[in-house]
């Protein structure tokens with residue numbers, strides 16, 4: 001991480017992050033809450049969680065606010081989002097630890113400094129991984145989670161090609177929501193990144209971000225059945241969708 005931290009209003013950038021993520025996901029907070037409800041039902045009060053591909057720590061922030069005896073490790077590859085999280089959330093009274101790692105590389109797990117965790121949560125992120133990498137990652141998560149531990153992945157999981165009407169309903173809803181967001185003048189992903197790029201002192205961070213993401217392209221979307229099968233293959237016992245609103249789902253797997 002660079003030594004000279006740009007003097008920005010990081011809190012404001014964090015608020016803008018949440019707003020632009022809502023642009024695509026009107027149910028985002030409901031989905032976070034559903035994931036945390038699972039932890040409340042299944043885990044003791046004190047537990048260790050991993051926020052996988054954390055961005056600026058969206059899950060960690062909500063989880064640590066709700067569960068006062070929990071601690072969290074937040075992992076991401078993006079130097080800017082990690083810095084945004086560190087500047088706004090800090091360590092949340094020593095309960096949040098940040099790890100700068102690429103989860104598509106098998107060595108990421110050695111950077112955690114943790115043999116086992118009780119829960120692993122991820123949102124709107126694992127679709128960045130090709131199916132073969134996802135399968136390897138799920139096997140690693142199977143060893144990292146203690147027996148009885150919980151994995152939760154909240155993301156858009158599209159419908160299979162033979163269900164075009166289901167897909168059309170989802171597209172219709174997304175178009176409607178985007179229109180409403182545009183009318184309200186909300187920022188989307190591209191606008192947020194372009195505005196942040198124009199802030200003073202951000203050049204080196206953007207250059208580093210581009211270096212890290214060069215060669216990484218978004219693969220074709222893995223269907224929910226692929227995720228479920230890969231989790232079973234990785235040794236998870238109970239695997240299924242625990243929450244859903246159209247194609248926005250939370251996959252849950254118990255180790």
Ligand SMILES: C[S@@+](CC[C@H](N)C(=O)[O-])C[C@H]1O[C@@H](n2cnc3c(N)ncnc32)[C@H](O)[C@@H]1O
Nearest residue numbers: 053054055058076077078102103104123125128
């Ligand atoms: C849309 S953001 C979601 C962030 C956060 N989970 C949230 O819901 O606000 C996707 C995140 O996945 C991260 N990511 C993508 N590929 C990654 C990789 N190979 N290793 C670590 N993080 C990755 C990105 O850097 C980004 O922070």
